[in-house]
Amino acid sequence: MNMVDAINNALDNEMANDKSIVLLGEDIGEDGGVFRVTDGLAKKYGNNRVMDSPLAEAGIMGVSIGMAVMGLKPVPEIQFDGFSITILDQVYNHASRIRNRSRGLYHCPITLRCPIGGGIRALEHHSESPETFFAHIPGIKVVIPSGPYEAKGLLISSIRDPDPVIFYEPKRIYRAIKEDVPEKPYTIPLGKANIVREGKSLTLITYGSWLRESLEAVEELKTDIEVIDLRTISPLDTGTIISSVKKTGRAVIVHEAPKNLGIAAEIMARINEGAFYSLEAPIERVTGYDTIMPLASYEQLYLLNKEKIKKAITKVLSVKG
Amino acid sequence: MKIIKKFEVPYLQILDETGKIVSKREMPKLSKEELKKLYYLMVLSRAFDEESILLQRQGRIYTYASLYGQEAAQVGSAYALEKDDIAFPSFREHGVYLTRGAKPEALFLYHKGDERGASSKDVNVFMPSIPVGSQIPHATGAGMAFAYQKKKAAAIGYFGDGSTSKGDFHEAMNFAGVFNAHTVFLCQNNQFAISLPVAEQTEAETIAQKAIAYGFKGIRVDGNDILAVYKATKDALTEAYTGKPTLIECLTYRMGDHTTSDDASKYRKPEEAKKHEKFDPLLRFKKYLIKAKILTEAEGKKIQEQVKKEVEEGVKSFEAMKPYPAEDIINYLFEKLPDELIPELDEIKKIAEESK
Numbered sequence: 001m002n003m004v005d006a007i008n009n010a011l012d013n014e015m016a017n018d019k020s021i022v023l024l025g026e027d028i029g030e031d032g033g034v035f036r037v038t039d040g041l042a043k044k045y046g047n048n049r050v051m052d053s054p055l056a057e058a059g060i061m062g063v064s065i066g067m068a069v070m071g072l073k074p075v076p077e078i079q080f081d082g083f084s085i086t087i088l089d090q091v092y093n094h095a096s097r098i099r100n101r102s103r104g105l106y107h108c109p110i111t112l113r114c115p116i117g118g119g120i121r122a123l124e125h126h127s128e129s130p131e132t133f134f135a136h137i138p139g140i141k142v143v144i145p146s147g148p149y150e151a152k153g154l155l156i157s158s159i160r161d162p163d164p165v166i167f168y169e170p171k172r173i174y175r176a177i178k179e180d181v182p183e184k185p186y187t188i189p190l191g192k193a194n195i196v197r198e199g200k201s202l203t204l205i206t207y208g209s210w211l212r213e214s215l216e217a218v219e220e221l222k223t224d225i226e227v228i229d230l231r232t233i234s235p236l237d238t239g240t241i242i243s244s245v246k247k248t249g250r251a252v253i254v255h256e257a258p259k260n261l262g263i264a265a266e267i268m269a270r271i272n273e274g275a276f277y278s279l280e281a282p283i284e285r286v287t288g289y290d291t292i293m294p295l296a297s298y299e300q301l302y303l304l305n306k307e308k309i310k311k312a313i314t315k316v317l318s319v320k321g
Numbered sequence: 322m323k324i325i326k327k328f329e330v331p332y333l334q335i336l337d338e339t340g341k342i343v344s345k346r347e348m349p350k351l352s353k354e355e356l357k358k359l360y361y362l363m364v365l366s367r368a369f370d371e372e373s374i375l376l377q378r379q380g381r382i383y384t385y386a387s388l389y390g391q392e393a394a395q396v397g398s399a400y401a402l403e404k405d406d407i408a409f410p411s412f413r414e415h416g417v418y419l420t421r422g423a424k425p426e427a428l429f430l431y432h433k434g435d436e437r438g439a440s441s442k443d444v445n446v447f448m449p450s451i452p453v454g455s456q457i458p459h460a461t462g463a464g465m466a467f468a469y470q471k472k473k474a475a476a477i478g479y480f481g482d483g484s485t486s487k488g489d490f491h492e493a494m495n496f497a498g499v500f501n502a503h504t505v506f507l508c509q510n511n512q513f514a515i516s517l518p519v520a521e522q523t524e525a526e527t528i529a530q531k532a533i534a535y536g537f538k539g540i541r542v543d544g545n546d547i548l549a550v551y552k553a554t555k556d557a558l559t560e561a562y563t564g565k566p567t568l569i570e571c572l573t574y575r576m577g578d579h580t581t582s583d584d585a586s587k588y589r590k591p592e593e594a595k596k597h598e599k600f601d602p603l604l605r606f607k608k609y610l611i612k613a614k615i616l617t618e619a620e621g622k623k624i625q626e627q628v629k630k631e632v633e634e635g636v637k638s639f640e641a642m643k644p645y646p647a648e649d650i651i652n653y654l655f656e657k658l659p660d661e662l663i664p665e666l667d668e669i670k671k672i673a674e675e676s677k
Contacts, residue, residue: 066462
């Protein structure tokens with residue numbers, strides 16, 4: 001399965017088992033979503049469970065909150081990352097704090113799905129990486145899978161989670177990676193990072209679509225590098241990061257979002273707090289630039305690549321400890 | 322050019338400001354006991370309001386938004402709700418909470434800055450929403466959930482005239498129409514959004530007419546006439562159970578300041594508010610009840626005394642409450658606190674312990 005199929009399969013599995021799950025979003029019904037992630041689900045489960053919504057992102061999130069507090073488990077979709085910013089008010093001022101404000105009387109089980117990132121030569125506002133905005137909000141979990149198998153397990157966990165989750169799907173790898181994915185439901189726990197490759201000389205920390213290029217870079221360098229896929233951006237699995245860096249003494253962090261206040265900055269701060277005395281070299285980060293995501297003509301220049309990652313690894317490894 | 326569609330905006334008044342029934346045909350079916358209960362709830366709301374302002378002035382609670390003048394709109398609409406209906410209020414709807422059975426002590430507690438007062442079990446009123454209008458989509462969503470669950474229940478969204486400028490209002494109304502939500506939209510047009518008069522909020526002659534754009538009924542009612550508010554809400558709920566939303570505009574008047582942090586004399590002449598005293602929702606209802614021999618002056622007095630006692634007991638009881646454990650500021654973030662946050666939990670506990 002590719003990631004589109006895996007997510008579709010996860011939704012199908014969960015909807016078959018739990019009638020309280022409803023989908024809501026623009027063009028997700030008959031059209032199956034602009035990336036076809038929800039293809040066939042409206043036909044199978046009906047228009048009252050897979051709802052084509054009017055074109056209003058904040059409204060989609062707002063009504064999902066109303067449904068969630070009344071016992072449904074909405075899985076709304078925002079069509080593109082750039083438009084997910086309009087839901088910030090509802091996420092920040094409501095979804096994140098309903099359990100807290102009501103001292104547990106109400107809660108808000110929503111999994112908001114949205115494609116993220118560049119790499120498909122899309123229009124303006126269609127290639128953004130806004131995960132930091134949501135990761136900064138207490139009470140919100142942010143999940144970004146790195147491939148089909150991961151996407152299915154993490155999405156099922158997100159849907160079963162009793163609290164709100166922002167689930168960003170790296171659109172660059174929607175169809176680029178194929179893996180064996182079980183047809184039956186399975187879960188991957190939220191808030192736990194995955195050590196994809198063990199090693200002793202350096203810790204590479206990444207998430208989402210750049211895991212693939214990171215692994216390729218590591219293989220080509222033929223060194224003993226540990227690679228961590230965060231899976232969940234918030235809450236961060238600091239424990240896994242710290243024990244790895246304590247072992248390796250070196251770290252490189254890779255993400256597509258701009259550098260300024262990106263997730264890498266937070267990870268560096270946590271390494272500083274938890275593994276400072278184990279460090280043998282300054283930490284490097286490979287991130288997007290602190291500029292507006294350029295249009296297709298310069299998209300590749302902005303985006304990360306294997307060479308940029310290799311360069312950062314080589315630099316950190318070259319520092320004598 | 323030809324006219325392809327014409328629309329109407331109905332207006333409902335049952336009780337005029339002199340306490341006279343002007344539309345007998347529309348009179349809701351309410352027993353004498355229920356009418357007395359309505360009066361009691363209005364008196365309770367006002368007494369609670371007066372006490373809250375007093376407590377705020379004494380520093381015993383913090384910022385408070387007065388409902389003075391809006392008792393009929395709040396009590397009348399909330400009283401029309403059935404047990405399974407749920408209200409999504411803004412920050413001024415204390416009368417809605419009290420009508421639905423919330424205790425004054427809970428509302429005082431909330432205004433003392435204690436989350437435990439924001440919601441009460443079995444009251445079926447959601448926590449007050451402070452970001453203006455942001456709760457309206459929740460009422461739509463809850464109404465969509467009831468439609469999906471095929472439940473005979475409805476959600477009612479409360480908001481003011483200021484909210485109707487926000488996208489949330491329009492998106493919520495549009496979704497409700499499209500999805501046949503079991504929802505009633507109740508706008509208390511109190512004619513001010515802090516300082517901005519409604520005439521500068523919208524060029525539309527009524528707020529009720531905004532419903533027409535979304536494909537359902539909008540009605541303006543005399544918001545100081547509790548019988549009209551009750552009747553309009555009851556009718557709207559009956560429609561809502563079948564998937565037909567309604568927008569009710571209760572035309573009322575904010576007699577007090579926006580909140581205890583506001584001084585309305587800066588932008589509104591005190592004489593202007595004074596002029597509205599003759600439209601007082603309590604006065605006219607009492608006049609009617611006395612004239613119709615539903616209530617005696619002696620019974621009216623008894624209600625005043627009973628309410629005073631209730632409010633005083635509420636004050637006593639909220640002031641006697643011990644603060645909640647400090648760690649609860651983080652304990653309710655998620656169902657299960659992630660390991661990541663345990664160190665913060667421990668630090669909060671430690672600081673609280675040390676400051677004892």
